[in-house]
Amino acid sequence: MGDALEDMLVTPVEMAAIDKDAADSGIDSFSLMRSAGLAVSAAALRLFPAGLRFVVLCGPGNNGGDGYVAAEALAESGAQVALYILGDADKLRGDAARACKGCRLAGLPVEAYEPQAGDIVVDALFGAGLARDLPGVAQTIIKRVSASRIPVLAVDLPSGIDGRSGEVRGASFTATHTVTFMAAKPGHVLMPGRQSCGTLEVFDIGIPTRLVAARASDLRINGPADWRHYSRGLDAGTHKYKRGHLAVLSGGPTSTGAARLSAAAGLVAGAGLVTLGSPPEALAANASHLTAIMLKEVGSAADLAEWLRDKRLNTFVLGPGFGVGKKARDFALMLCDRALVLDADGMSSFQQGREELFDKIAGNGGQVVMTPHEGEFARLFPEIAADAALSKIEKAQAAARLSHAVIIYKGPDTVVAAPSGRAVVNVNAPPWLATAGSGDVLAGIIGAHLAQGFPAFEAAAAAVWRHGEAGICAGRALTAERLVENIPPLA
Known part of the structure; x- marks a missing residue:
């Protein structure tokens, strides 16, 4: 062909x-x-x-x-x-x-x-x-x-x-x-x-x-041809801020591991620097596990608003181990004017009141990526999930149009869809990727791509593909930590 x-x-x-x-x-x-x-x-x-x-x-x-x-x-x-x-x-x-x-x-x-x-x-x-x-x-x-x-x-x-x-x-x-x-x-x-x-x-x-x-x-099998032109090599004069600053927001002291996995994946995947935003009660737990990843206390909406004054901070991951509730909703709504990966608890917090989130995304240009698996998709988009006449591709496209976000509808046949209707289906993910922490790693890779200036759709498609390649390289005995270590180079 x-x-x-x-x-x-x-x-x-x-x-x-x-x-x-x-x-x-x-x-x-x-x-x-x-x-x-x-x-x-x-x-x-x-x-x-x-x-x-x-x-x-x-x-x-x-x-x-x-x-x-x-x-x-x-x-x-x-x-x-x-x-x-x-x-x-x-x-x-x-x-x-x-x-x-x-x-x-x-x-x-x-x-x-x-x-x-x-x-x-x-x-x-x-x-x-x-x-x-x-x-x-x-x-x-x-x-x-x-x-x-x-x-x-x-x-x-x-x-x-x-x-x-x-x-x-x-x-x-x-x-x-x-x-x-x-x-x-x-x-x-x-x-x-x-x-x-x-x-x-x-x-x-x-x-x-x-x-x-x-x-x-505009429907394709996911592969480097769809996003390779955004993965050009580094120029000699680059520095860490040119490569993008990724922030990952952590949950409380008993649920910090997911955010750290995302942060580690973001650093390996190419973000110039990564900061973990932690509530004060989880600072000690996070500090004991971090080296190259920086740590900042972010316990309240006021703390986040102060941090957002730094315009070099261009990309956030919100959701892994964060907790479902008002705090997640408030933080997400504050971050819609930056590039944002809304994962796990970040999405589930909008099971009620999703319209406010979708309107906020639309009003801020839509550089938001959401990553639902089957259950999360059904909670956030129940009317679309229940429509048996739609294929998985068509469901992802409908959810992207409704939310104004790029949707990564996860599974063995992950579909990435943009509000425009553009979509790719991923085929390189091995079945052993279905393991605890795998989604947190994916969120970090997406965040790294957004931080480096990828448009949301290309950031998501490239991340899903690299995630699959990492799974292949790690082999059947992979853990989420090994998955991070096996993220392949982007270019």
Whole structure:
């Protein structure tokens, strides 16, 4: 794939419009289907050289058309191929009908398929456009294949996965490998769809990049290309204040560790200097654990107001171990004119009265990043969380619009969304990142990026990616402390 399409995500509706635009431009649509089917057959032969039989399951639409082309190509290569059909092949129309007629293999009804040792299933039943539950016969075959544990090569997307949301529609294949075309779809990267796809291969079937880009929204897989231009190296004349001053606000004496983790992560991630703002009763606990990180007494709103007179203090992290309540609300509202990471208790404190926070963010330019996990998202945005019609991407986008903040909707498929609708989905985080203190480290990395002058969206996207890379480097036995030590360089 070309660089322009490599990290792009295209929704099924957008892909349908792209296909139509390609046909309207004079590109033969059947040639595109033939390219897709040949890509599938090539992948099957390359990935499964020891397979005794390729079993191609063809559905009632264009995904089935790709399957017919693949079946014919596999048979021409000398492989043993069995063809099974869902529905009445005589009712196929357009390119799918042409592909079916061009396949010389005799097909049997899909319900007749009984898995055998050595089979490789080529799943061409339903593609990314699926938006309803699978018919019962398809669900039965999926369960039969799953029980047999034979490998599955999915065409476009494993049948049963909704290409827009990644949700399972009744049942789905779990593929060893998935071949899709032109660009990945949200269902490839959102859970649980992502874990059903196996390895993903995106194949260029010949639609011009300009046609894809013209229809695609501002939705991408998170990666350095989206924020690399903000991570340029340091110039020879820099000093610590040019690299940004990050402040992290600590909770009381029995809950100081989370803030210190954020502060340590911020320093490693590139902030020029980091200060921990501590209430007086926690000063001794914090002082006993700090070296390069500075310490300042900040016990009240008046203390914070005095500190804010220093305009070099440009970024704050509020929430890790801070405590839920009025103090957190008061502090957050005072900080909306600076760059602010509102995490954990900082968000939960606005379960009631969120409108005041959202209005304050909007009135101060919106350089605020909020980092809810599933439970925190449901508390802060209950009406959005409850809307089953929305994908995780769409929920994050709706929350960003409502709050005027950049939203990091955390999870194994973390989504970063801006109020403008721009969004990225992160795919590099290992499952062992789900450990105590991991979110506190992420908050500190975001704060470091904001302190260095990143816009809020890029600061958040880069932080989520670096956090994932740190998890990979730290390995399965990571703790939050080890995670800090493994934060990779930004540039």
